[in-house]
Amino acid sequence: MGLTSNKVLALAVVFAVLLFFGTVWYWPRFARRNWRAVGGRIGLLFATQVAIFASIGLAANQAFGFYASWADLFGQENGQALVVDHGVGGASGGPLQVMDTQTVNVPGGAQPTIGGQIQKVGIFGQKTHISSSAFVYLPPEYFQPQYKARTFPVTVVLTGYPGTASALIKGLHYPQTAHELAKSGKMQPMILVMLRPTVAPPRDTECVDIPGGPQTETFFAKDIPDAVRSHYRVGPIPTGWGIIGDSTGGYCALKLAMHRPNAYFAGVGLSPYYKAPLDPTTGDLFHKNKTLQSRADLMWFAKNMPAPDTSLLVTSSKSGEKDYNNTLKFIQLVQANKKTRISSIILASGGHNFNTWSREIPAALQWLSGRLQER
Template sequence: MSLTSPVLVWIVGALAVIVPVGLIVVWGRGPGGLGGRLLRLVGVVVCQVLAIGAVGLYANNEYGFYTSWGEVIGESDAGGGAIDLTGLVPGNGSQGTVKTITVRVPGAKGPEAARLPVLVWLPKQYDELRNRLTKFPTLMVLPGQPSTPQAMFNGFGFAAQATQAIDSGKVPPFIAVFPPLMIDAPRDTECTNVPGGPQAETWLATSVRQQVIKRFRSDPSGARWSSLGFSTGGFCSAKLLLRSRTEFSAAVSIGGYFDAETDSTTGDLFGGSRQLRNENSPIWLIKQPPQRQTNLLIVASKTDADTWKPGATYADTSQMVTQSSGIPGVATLLLPRGGHNYSTYKPTLPQSLVWLKQVGAL
């Protein structure tokens, strides 16, 4: 059974309730002596494992940390494994189609890191005869860290929500591209061109973008490319816009942070340079002249306090909102409550897509 299957969560959750109740019922009826005490100890341990497992599975589905059992035991697909397309869209094509392409990572070391899979979603209109010559606007969608393209795709119910927005006429048909962020697993590169290391920003802004334009009918104009991301992906989306304005015209940061992180998961990303760190922080970049039109939508919950990445909090968002005050094009969508998870932010996807249309990116 799939690690992210809701059925698995329900089964383990139910066992986490049923087994302790059963243990209480039979506690005094079992054998005595050392054997009886050992059996009761095993029962207590099983109850604890089930409780921890139920919470862990639920949290994993909410945050998208792992998508397979292999990743849990260290066989991470983030380093170049194939993306599993099973179940991402209905087989009848009613919610479009999904494909994968592989793209070379600039600056990556080792044969496994040379090429990584990228998930591409095509709307059902893509294959219609009347659109055979149409160039489609393209949205780059970036997952959190650690996470995967398919976790982001599933967590936001992307195919269903994007299809509904297109079918209702709220947005035009568009292509969506889901590249992985973990291009140097298990390191968190923060979408940075690391001195002497992987060129994570170039991978997104140039490598992935160029390959999508080459292989699909993607409009090559930067005015028709935008980005949207969750958590670390939200940070990267904002950074891509502010550092690559000719390649991207708009960005949506959902539950993101705005200052470059450095911790045990990232290592030294900036070679000790404070200036380089600033140049990779949206909260610094947004104030650099000239302060021209910047189509950035900041989506955040006022009760979001991401314990996994302490910078991703509403306080950080508030600082970015203050820093960008008066800059044309910056908009906010603030939720009154909700934690740092898919359940909180999934409903904001349709509004984000409509905003991207309003600013001309879709």
């Protein structure tokens, strides 16, 4: 049973409850003042506390998608997420392979023409040789005969770090939200490409082209659009392409829209930060390259570099978000350059969590829809 399995969580909760009542029941038997009794009391308390914290940890991991598997949790996930044929064009003749399909959790979702479809895919970067798995949401219109000649705008959706792509479906409900908004006429039908920014696990590359290392910015700016275009009916680059993410994914989305406006016409940062951290999870991202390090600082970029022709949306909360003041500063810097368009969602309160982002995602998708074009 996997780390994110409901059965694992249920067993952990049941075990914690049994240990709690067992401790209450057997406590009188360990009331004596000898080493066996003291050891028994310590053992019962320790086991109960471990079981309770394990239950809470499993529940939190399911809610926020920190780790995808036991190997990921214990730091053993150190290989690429996808095994592909690295021959010319890959095993399927292209850089994108469909590995599985699943229904969308909406009424009538079993039929693609009603609910759309989620495809699990493998993407092999022809330029960077980075490989990653992703989930692609195709709206119902993609399968309807009257739209067979139509192309659709695309939004790349990124998790935070470490994150799991499945959390974008199960926790943040991106496909369901996109389906409901399009059905009600609040946004145009849109393809979503959902994945985590951790494409060189377990390293947090912060979507940086690392000197002598993974070229992750290029992977997101060049390889992903090329791979998706090779397989699906998608809108023109860049006017048909947007990118959105939360936390680390939000930083990546803003940076890609600013650095690569020829790839993304709009970028949304949900609770983003504005400067790549340097810590044990990232390692040395810049190898003393001050120019590269400065460009990765979005405040510096907005102040010192030519304004890119792109649209940005940032979100924050007056209470609960530590980067609220930085967000206001970033908005002012972008406004001053006159060319880059910027919008914001500022909540009265809301923490750095799924609940807050779920409140912002519908408005953010509508905002993206209004800026992206089909062919």
